[in-house]
Amino acid sequence: MKKGVLLVNLGSPDSTKPKDVKKYLDEFLMDPRVIDLPKWARVLLVKGIILNTRPKKSAEAYAKIWWEEGSPLIVISERLKEKVQEKLNIPVALAMRYGSMSLEKGLQELVDQGVTEVKTIPLYPQFAMATTETIDVKVDELVAQFFPQLKITRTPAFYHREDYIEVLSRSIQEKLKGLDYEHILFSYHGVPERHIRKSDITNGNCKMNGKCCFKMGSEQHEFCYRHQCEITTVNVAKKLGLKRGTYSTTFQSRLGFDPWLKPYTDRTIERMGKNGIKKMAIVTPAFVSDCLETLEEIAMEGEEIFHEVGGEEFTTIPCLNDRDDFVDVLISMVEEWRIINTDKAIA
Numbered sequence: 001m002k003k004g005v006l007l008v009n010l011g012s013p014d015s016t017k018p019k020d021v022k023k024y025l026d027e028f029l030m031d032p033r034v035i036d037l038p039k040w041a042r043v044l045l046v047k048g049i050i051l052n053t054r055p056k057k058s059a060e061a062y063a064k065i066w067w068e069e070g071s072p073l074i075v076i077s078e079r080l081k082e083k084v085q086e087k088l089n090i091p092v093a094l095a096m097r098y099g100s101m102s103l104e105k106g107l108q109e110l111v112d113q114g115v116t117e118v119k120t121i122p123l124y125p126q127f128a129m130a131t132t133e134t135i136d137v138k139v140d141e142l143v144a145q146f147f148p149q150l151k152i153t154r155t156p157a158f159y160h161r162e163d164y165i166e167v168l169s170r171s172i173q174e175k176l177k178g179l180d181y182e183h184i185l186f187s188y189h190g191v192p193e194r195h196i197r198k199s200d201i202t203n204g205n206c207k208m209n210g211k212c213c214f215k216m217g218s219e220q221h222e223f224c225y226r227h228q229c230e231i232t233t234v235n236v237a238k239k240l241g242l243k244r245g246t247y248s249t250t251f252q253s254r255l256g257f258d259p260w261l262k263p264y265t266d267r268t269i270e271r272m273g274k275n276g277i278k279k280m281a282i283v284t285p286a287f288v289s290d291c292l293e294t295l296e297e298i299a300m301e302g303e304e305i306f307h308e309v310g311g312e313e314f315t316t317i318p319c320l321n322d323r324d325d326f327v328d329v330l331i332s333m334v335e336e337w338r339i340i341n342t343d344k345a346i347a
């Protein structure tokens with residue numbers, strides 16, 4: 001038996017050309033765990049409406065943040081993978097759920113190195129149907145179809161790991177050291193409220209009424225993105241000793257007309273500026289790597305909104321990216337898996 005690790009992130013278009021962005025968005029948005037409508041309705045919405053207008057707009061946004069080496073999300077994920085590989089004596093591969101760096105290629109890369117047992121690590125601290133679940137399901141499909149010999153171990157959401165909270169808190173502290181700010185916004189990628197109900201394992205206990213997601217324990221919320229985001233904020237606030245009223249949680253990047261998780265980030269930034277907040281900081285813990293959503297939607301658009309309504313200083317905290325202490329968190333996850341498996345083998 002030879003072990004290997006597959007790090008998985010979301011993916012990006014191959015370039016900022018509208019045709020590449022369209023191809024990427026087509027694959028992404030046709031995933032029934034992202035746009036969870038019946039197939040006919042998804043086809044109508046995605047191919048009939050979104051893909052006719054969005055690619056041009058998204059391509060322009062990508063062009064603003066694109067690096068010489070390529071998409072920031074891909075480049076950062078590659079750097080992270082290299083650092084993880086340097087610290088492990090088993091093969092490590094990187095794949096994306098959508099786009100050219102496919103999961104199939106990532107698994108094949110490990111198989112080519114003789115790997116028979118793979119730990120998949122979705123690079124998402126909080127579980128969501130549109131992220132962790134779609135990766136897990138796609139990996140299962142690929143294994144059944146092409147790699148029946150592979151044993152897969154999934155990695156659950158890691159939002160409540162002590163070491164992750166420690167690293168996230170430290171990254172905030174480092175960026176804000178010596179800076180004067182009045183409010184920290186914890187902005188998470190949004191999902192439609194319907195996604196939360198679909199993932200609910202408490203037999204319909206999640207009422208989305210503002211209470212249960214905050215009150216019930218982690219066990220009932222193994223698949224509740226909303227709960228996991230709120231707890232991430234609470235744990236970081238505790239670690240940093242933030243006072244009530246000086247931080248809050250919001251959700252960004254909504255698409256379409258359905259209700260998404262609230263409060264919305266853009267409206268909150270606007271309200272804060274209008275209410276006289278002059279200096280705010282923003283952290284985006286649903287993203288491990290800086291990407292379109294952090295570099296353009298938050299650092300550019302968010303800042304613009306804040307300044308338009310009288311805000312003065314808008315500090316964006318970088319994602320964990322390839323920080324050495326974040327690499328260590330991933331290494332710990334892998335080592336824990338290796339120890340448990342070795343124990344089982346001995347027993």
Ligand SMILES: C=CC1=C(C)c2cc3[nH]c(cc4nc(cc5[nH]c(cc1n2)c(C)c5CCC(=O)O)C(CCC(=O)O)=C4C)c(C)c3C=C
Nearest residue numbers: 010011012034035058073128130189191255286291292293
């Ligand atoms: C119905 C639509 C979407 C859901 C649900 C969704 C969930 C979700 N997404 C991320 C992480 C990322 N999303 C990114 C881009 C992006 N997301 C959507 C739509 C949904 N996401 C779109 C249409 C796009 C493309 C960009 C655009 O046109 O605006 C990215 C950035 C990728 C990059 O290349 O930089 C990330 C990362 C999470 C974590 C999540 C659920 C929790």
Ligand SMILES: [Fe+2]
Nearest residue numbers: 130189253293
């Ligand atoms: Fe997204």
Ligand SMILES: [Fe+2]
Nearest residue numbers: 206207212213
């Ligand atoms: Fe809930």
